[in-house]
Amino acid sequence: MTVFSYAFRVDASTEIGHGHLMRCLTIADMLSKKSLNSCFVSRELSESLHSKVTSMGHELFILPTPINESFDWEKDSALTKEIVDSLNxxxxxxxxxxxxxxxxxxxxxxxxxxxxxxxxxxxxxxxxxxxxxxxxx
Known part of the structure; x- marks a missing residue:
C-alpha cells in the first residue's frame, strides 16, 4: 500500500468548474517532485478528470455521494474522515x-x-x- 503524506479534498464538475482540482493537482505535482505522495478524495469526477488525476500518478478515492446531490457537510465529513484516517x-x-x-x-x-x-x-x-x-x- 502506498503511503500518502498529503490528501486533497476537492470536487470538480461542469457546474462548479475545474479550477479547484487543477490548483490542487499543481500542488500535488510539486510535492511529488520532492518524493511526497498525494492522493485525492472527491465526489464523482468525469472520466476525463478522473484520468487526469490518475495519469499524473495520484490515487483517487471517490466518495459515494453523487456530485449533483446537494452538499451534506456532516455526511461528507464522516466519509472523508473514514478515508483519510485509514491512510495515516x-x-x-x-x-x-x-x-x-x-x-x-x-x-x-x-x-x-x-x-x-x-x-x-x-x-x-x-x-x-x-x-x-x-x-x-
Whole structure:
C-alpha cells in the first residue's frame, strides 16, 4: 500500500468548474517532485478528470455521494474522515467552497495538519494553515 503524506479534498464538475482540482493537482505535482505522495478524495469526477488525476500518478478515492446531490457537510465529513484516517496522512488540504469550520472540526486531529485554500474569505475556518492567494486581504 502506498503511503500518502498529503490528501486533497476537492470536487470538480461542469457546474462548479475545474479550477479547484487543477490548483490542487499543481500542488500535488510539486510535492511529488520532492518524493511526497498525494492522493485525492472527491465526489464523482468525469472520466476525463478522473484520468487526469490518475495519469499524473495520484490515487483517487471517490466518495459515494453523487456530485449533483446537494452538499451534506456532516455526511461528507464522516466519509472523508473514514478515508483519510485509514491512510495515516500528515496533511489534509481542502479546496472546496462548501466546506467550513464545522466540517473542518470533524477532520482535525493531533496526528495530521489541516490546510484550507479559500479565495472567497466569506466563511469561518478551523485549520492550521489558511491560504488565500488574493492580495490585499
Amino acid at each position: 496522512i500528515k496533511w489534509l488540504i481542502v479546496d472546496h467552497y462548501s466546506i467550513d469550520y464545522l466540517w473542518e472540526q470533524k477532520l482535525k486531529s493531533k496526528n495530521k495538519k489541516l490546510m484550507v485554500i479559500d479565495d472567497l474569505a466569506n466563511r469561518a475556518h478551523d485549520c492550521d494553515v489558511l491560504l488565500d492567494q488574493n492580495l490585499g486581504r
